[in-house]
Amino acid sequence: MAAVSSSQGQGRLIVRYAKDVSETADERSLASRLRLAVVRLNRRLRAQRASADLSLTQISALSTLHKCGSMTPGQLAAKEGVQPPSMTRVIAALEELSYVERSPHPTDGRQAIVALTEPGRDYVLATISRREAWLDLRLAELSDEERHVLSEAAEIIERMAAHG
Template identity: 40%
Template sequence: MPGEGGMSPSQASALVRLDKLGPSSASELAAAEGMRPQSMAKIVTALLEAGYVVRRPDPEDGRRQVISLTEQGRTQRHGDRRARQALLARALQEQCTAQQLQTIVEAMALLEEVAQP
């Protein structure tokens, strides 16, 4: 089932990984996503065809290929994030009381504090 922007959830997840990890091989992406390399190869091919990623030789090992986000892929990734944030903000405003919103804000602050190294 296609997700936002016509991408599958697996394709969107691969873009997130590349945005966070930087250039990676298909094997590294597959391991990070917990899937078989053959499955990741199909995802990478779709992302290549959409213009969201490029594949280049690894500068440290010419036998290996690394995949990285294109500017179009980065724009897609960040556009999806903004759309999800707007959807969540709207839902919170429509469905939560002021007290509930305050609790959520406090919980988010605590999560950020805990997540800091």
């Protein structure tokens, strides 16, 4: 008995989802529940890898470079959804670690090209997975169906987060 209601609450659109009438005990909107879930998991993930060599932000940038190829700092900032000065710091840290390198832009002297180095590529391919120990354990405790839900949710969330 699926039911979705979009209503006007305080002059704003509120999206609620209840897959079953018996589940409406949780009155919080889907937005509220999803926000709390994301904030709390983010906190756990950050705490969990406090002693690792790269921060979540640095790993995220590295992953984007691996997935999308070399690009300028501005493009990388846009892809990651952060402001250029924030990306400047991330790139500087990754460059310091020799995981990325800059080269001059072929036609525009203002810009630069940021590229993964060989160690950077190795890190993405080999090391990142090993860093997921805590999360992998949590995921291994779930049922196949639950992992399926999270897999699809990850896709949907990425799409939402990428929204202009």
